[in-house]
Amino acid sequence: MSFTASPLQPFSIHDTLLACEGERGEGSLNDKPLRVLALRHDNATYELVAYTGQPFVAVSYPWPGADTFERMGSSHTSTVVHTPGGPVTSNHFSQFIARNCQAYNAGSSRDVWIDYHCINQDDTDEKMAQVAILQLIYARSDITLIMLEDVALSSEEMAILLSNKATDQIATMVRRIIAARWFTRAWCSQELFLSRRAVFFLHNSSSPGEAHRIDSDSLWQCVEIARRRDSSIPLFSLSRGSVQDRAVSKNTSWALRIVHPLECSDGYDKLSLVCNLLRHVYQFKARPTALPARGHSLPGSLARVVQLNVLKMVNVMAIARGEYSLLTTNHGSDNPLHGLLGFGWAGVPIHGDKCSDNWFQKDYEVARDPDVAIDGGSLHIRGILVEIIREHHWKVVRDGAGLRAAVDGRSLEFCQEFPTNESWTWSAERLRLRDLMTMLAAFAHSDSTSAEVSLQARIVLAYVLESPGDYQFQPEPVPGDVESLVREIVGEAIGRLHYMASALQFIHDPDGQMSFSTILLSEGSVLLVKGNAPQGCLAGQLLFQPFVTRPKLFSPPMAMTANSMVLDKGPLVRPKETYQCIGCVRGLGMSLETSFAAERRLRVV
Structure with a gap:
């Protein structure tokens, strides 16, 4: 068997589709x-x-x-x-x-x-x-x-x-x-x-x-x-051995995360490994190989090309299977496919990301777009398209002096701290949720804060406190004395909010601080977002939320956030309804469906 495109050259979408050709079944044996x-x-x-x-x-x-x-x-x-x-x-x-x-x-x-x-x-x-x-x-x-x-x-x-x-x-x-x-x-x-x-x-x-x-x-x-x-010993968070099939949530993001960071003498073998972990019997017609001379490994640059080609193939195969968990990881800051023409929509695993690891088709609006497809030039997908009107950038910093915060570079000296129940100290993500709520309370009442920023602080806090229910509506801003409300909440056991603490891991920076943007959309909703799209440059761009990444319910433990693509609305030589994906973000909340006109089927490159 042979592969028509060179396996050591970057694959186009056309090459990727050829490389993925094969048939599903129980195998000839x-x-x-x-x-x-x-x-x-x-x-x-x-x-x-x-x-x-x-x-x-x-x-x-x-x-x-x-x-x-x-x-x-x-x-x-x-x-x-x-x-x-x-x-x-x-x-x-x-x-x-x-x-x-x-x-x-x-x-x-x-x-x-x-x-x-x-x-x-x-x-x-x-x-x-x-x-x-x-x-x-x-x-x-x-x-x-x-x-x-x-x-x-x-x-x-x-x-x-x-x-x-x-x-x-x-x-x-x-x-x-x-x-x-x-x-x-x-x-x-x-x-x-x-x-x-x-x-x-x-x-x-x-x-x-x-x-x-x-x-x-x-x-x-x-x-x-x-x-x-010794907490530096690697954590084996996934059960191994003696685990029943039904006890493990198996999707493409989960499977790829297991094998992606590990070694293979031939990087293309990871395609078969992902299929095996998914219990997906699939025989390639002519799977590419990148075997070096015996006893040698590929040079770093070629090994990198193979790695990227494998990621492209896994994303394409997942779409072909009607499984979109990798579209909930495409906002990762270290996504090597970010901004890559043709594959800007694609994702790679994010370690510890429960939202993607727990992706189930039944929890998302997949039925509203049963015809997701990839052709030789683009991804065809249906969802909600809106324009981003304004963006505010938020940063939360805790150091030895206490908790400080800033919006668009304008800082509060220190945020007033509230007495905390011991259950908030059990994990770093819980402590950061406490800090986030404290910061939102401070900006909701600060005299130096604009009315819009104050309103957005109350809306984000409403998302955090929202009871499980319909995810099609933005919650009303928290009214009244927000500082008193937050003081009361952090003084009690964290309770159901530990789900939100976990869901908000995506706003954590590697240095342990938090940063994110709040954006105002053309239809009036406000979202908290963070990802690999150009931060501070979202205003004027288009936000596209595919149905396959829009949760049906705003409920624990995983359907709390939605992934969106940021599309360049500038001039581009392209067929009608074709947009270039310049980055992806994860958001707390979803854009509102105010009219059928907001629902579009697009070609995304």
């Missing part, structure tokens, strides 16, 4: 592996045999060969595998892996599935067909055995790890384990998510040749305990 490894009677070597429904375990491991991958002990010793072409000494199926498979299978007759031998690496068609059903292979296996071939702990160290005590020693043990190369590989991560059950193996330095064993749930518990001692 149904849901089964083709072959497995069976232990021979000598109890030392294995034989490649046809899979006929026998029980098997699956192996997850990083392929050897990388210069930075230093395996230990028996991982350096090969295992003999008998193939139809004769016996081979397998560097992939090391003695460490083989012995652990035997130990786990003691007293049983389970065979072993390991990708390198059980998929013909010289048959491109077979590889594409088997990769398309990996989620079914791992789900069919009795268990997944995860091999950390570059980690060793002594018996004493293992006892410390399993002691369930938040000490410096357990933090050290956990750091050594999660430094294994396995944790950096995209293939390995998706294999764990696809597995019904999983067990980790690592070398036992007290007894060379033997291994320590720990199930995945116990390891994640050790990680959580270690984080109590």
